[in-house]
Amino acid sequence: MKQMKQYILFDLDGTIIDPKIGITSSVAYALNKFDIHVENLDNLCKFIGPPLKDSFIEYYNFSDEAAEKAILYYRERFQEKGIYENFLYENFEDMLISLKKQGKTLLIATSKPAVFAERILEHFNLRQYFDFVGGSNLDGTRANKAEVIFxxxxxxxxxxxxxxxxxxxxxxxxxxxxxAGLQSVGVLYGYGNYQELETSGADYIVKDVEELSTLLCS
Structure with a gap:
């Protein structure tokens, strides 16, 4: 990395934690309310990352109104159970400790509602490493990732x-x-592939947490 970065913004889902079970199970729960039954939760992994409303509209042709209703159903399950159905990627906390020792300012930038992000970080005892947690609002505003980063x-x-x-x-x-005018790092251990990250213009692409740590701590 040509210049040492003082501020490091992290996505949450697929970057710090693997939220697959919690998110896909909650999406399936919401779809079931519309009499749409998904047996294989792997088919719902595409919901991990983008704003939920956009995904319901894109993948199931929901209207704006139906998508907003689906989000409410999703949250019925997610805020009670799904929020804890995830796990921390191996060695991630060790990297956070190293970055803090170097005096880095660590920040969260997620499309997930900030209140949920806070609860997840507290659950994994990770909140202590982050100076700020930025996310969307529960009313659906500021869900676009660029808006969150700004x-x-x-x-x-x-x-x-x-x-x-x-x-x-x-x-x-x-x-x-x-x-937003920032450089970016794409990680391959989450839910995007190399082509997606390269085509989008990632400045760096790393395969695992160890490689990410080497890049950010250098």
Missing amino acids: HVLKENSISDLSTAIMVGDRKHDIIGAKK
């Missing part, structure tokens, strides 16, 4: 964009970073 930058008074970088696993993270 929000995080503004709230932390980051004006020199060359001092910050975005880390995520999907094209939405990379595209959002470019719109």
